[in-house]
Amino acid sequence: MNDMLKTTPDFSIDAAAALLAEHYGLSGTLSPLASERDQNFKVETTEGTFILKIINAAEPEVESDFQTALLAHLGTHAGDLPVPHIRPTLSGGSLASTTSPHGVQHRIRLVSWVEGRPLAETERSDAALQSLGRMLGRFDAALKGFMHRGALRDLDWDIRHAGRSAARLQHVAAAEDRALIERFLRRFTAIASRLATLRAAVIHNDANDWNVLVDAADADRISGLIDFGDALHAPVIAEVAI
Structure with missing residues (x-):
């Protein structure tokens, strides 16, 4: 970077x-x-x-x-x-x-x-999150069978590499924040070896609420998905976790 x-x-x-x-x-x-x-x-x-x-x-x-x-x-x-x-x-x-x-x-x-406003600027209703799940399901299904060598890259945003954050904890000043991250890293370490056994494919990998768009007239409906800069081949379930 x-x-x-x-x-x-x-x-x-x-x-x-x-x-x-x-x-x-x-x-x-x-x-x-x-x-x-x-x-x-x-x-x-x-x-x-x-x-x-x-x-x-x-x-x-x-x-x-x-x-x-x-x-x-x-x-x-x-x-x-x-x-x-x-x-x-x-x-x-x-x-x-x-x-x-x-x-x-x-x-x-x-x-x-793509028209819409970021999900981050809405109340994120249960209906909107369900709509997001359906959208991501359609997106990942459309990529079934798609592969490109650019998808096989070493990226810190690959959820399989979440453990790398442990080496950066010194940059977190607040003790309570470090403790929170450490707790989640311990939980991640306990299941990290199982990630290789999960079904994998090319996924969006960055469907955070700034890359998800909501219909301006209906805040319960996801109207778009943008920014594919972090897409890669990874466990499909990571789409939900992200």
């Missing part, structure tokens, strides 16, 4: 608009969106609303290719799922590329906008 912070794209809105026109033949209103390691813009055009993502230069190409393949698979096998869908470039590709003024090369992806 430290390397990624050094290579975060910093294109201006005008520069991003030029990339949009060059690679997608589109023009519209661009608005910056928050992103931890990439640069995202909401793009409103006469053809619809999209997200233009300029990918961090430090991200391995295999990871970008994995996300692209995952989205393409969902588009083919579950086109009705409310997830971002890829908009091809003018040349028919799934990704474009550009070089920043600093001489750093970035890959570019344009995907459809």
Whole structure:
């Protein structure tokens, strides 16, 4: 992550608009969106609303290719799922590329906008959580049989590696917080060896309540699932735990 912070794209809105026109033949209103390691813009055009993502230069190409393949698979096998869908470039590709003024090369992806507001901003009713369970079930079922070498990566956010947190406890200042984490780590250690025996597949792996969208008119209905940056091959039950 430290390397990624050094290579975060910093294109201006005008520069991003030029990339949009060059690679997608589109023009519209661009608005910056928050992103931890990439640069995202909401793009409103006469053809619809999209997200233009300029990918961090430090991200391995295999990871970008994995996300692209995952989205393409969902588009083919579950086109009705409310997830971002890829908009091809003018040349028919799934990704474009550009070089920043600093001489750093970035890959570019344009995907459809998914309507809704984050689950984190709602009361998270039982009905909404049940709707989320159904959505994740549909999502994981749509990925049955899908595999990509980018899904087989070493990621701290892989629930199988939760025990690594023990080496970072010194960074937790409050004694009561450390005690809480230690208690859960002991419970995790007791069952960690069983994770390898569970059914595994490619999963979203980050369906936290900022990546889950709720219907603006019906807070009990999940309307979308976004951000596939932490997807990987892992025990399917981890989807529920996360």
